[in-house]
Amino acid sequence: MTARLRLSDRARLAELHGEAVVLHLATGRYFAANATGAALLKALATPGGATVEGLVDGLVRDHGADRARAAADVEAWVARLREAGLLAADAAAEGTA
């Protein structure tokens, strides 16, 4: 089972020059991301969200990242988003193929 992650309903994403800021509307806390992070945030902002594996796959596919390094980076990045309250609390679990 792999949890699908998505941005909180109280978070909003804005982009500038290919980078992004996601802002929590209740707390004012925000998270700024470079172009790579912006792509991940946009995946999390889709209605269905994304899995950690899907985010890692994107980094490997689109940026040629080393998979182990990408997985560690994504895990840390997701933890920071969660700590800032920017991820939905009701992330649904979904079976993987």
Add this chain to the structure above:
Amino acid sequence: MTGGAARTLVAGGRRVEVRGPADLVARALGPLAALEPRAGDAPPPAGPAVVARVEVAGPGDVPPDARPRVTRWVAGPPARITTDGVGTATFDADGGVTLRVREDVPANDLAAERLAIPALAERLRRDGVFLVHAACLRAPDGAGVWLVPAARGSGKTTLSLMLRRAGHGLLSDDRGFLVGPPDAPRIDPWPEAPRVGDRSLYLLPPDAMPGPRDPVMGKASVPALTPPRVPAPLPVRGFLLPRLVPGPGGPATPVRGAAALAPIASQVVVATDPATAAATLAHLAAVLAARPCYAIPVGDDPAVAAAAVAALA
């Protein structure tokens, strides 16, 4: 309660009429009173006004008092902004706003800063008028206004006073209303007296005495430096992001992307309808795409900061 009052504000070219019991209106307005037309100002803009009705909150209208007092958006129905222990604001079908304020709210800026200002900001955003937290400085050559958006403690007032000494016109220390299309933004500065902390005291002119220090903020208002009200919104030249550094300071460097967007976006859309917030963030990003943004290292030499900005012509 005293008799009824009707007071007019002008914000970003929009007229706002605030109606209700006079003393409750006064408490709800607080620093918003700086937006009232003054003798000699241009006539208030024509067209329908946004009407803000101020009423005494009934039992159950207001969340219990709490510390810290939180201002939050409630999806409803009815959609509203509430502030613990202060009051609630609803957005009415006729385009007006109803502020229900506890009768015992203190006669300081609490009701204004925590309820009335967030509510009016939310209402005005829907008309394309965006309250931004930024100092506003008119460049010495008159070619537009620099906005200095920054969080508390980041050097906004210090940079503003340094630039003032170098001939910039200080039009607002803290906030203004951003209007117009993203590729031709204009700003209506909110003319409040600057609030100065220890770091900036040496930048005050000798005849500008600070008032009593706010025990919470640690800053003192300087009434002698209250800016003039500009008759109409002015073109935005760009954005300056102060960064406190040791030493004298240094040259400006361009800022793009998230580093430019975050300081202004994070100050704008708290306690707001998520749909309005999304539109506001998109608008701010479009403005920042159309206007330059620079980081200004702010050290202990005002001349260095002034030279950094002067070199941006």
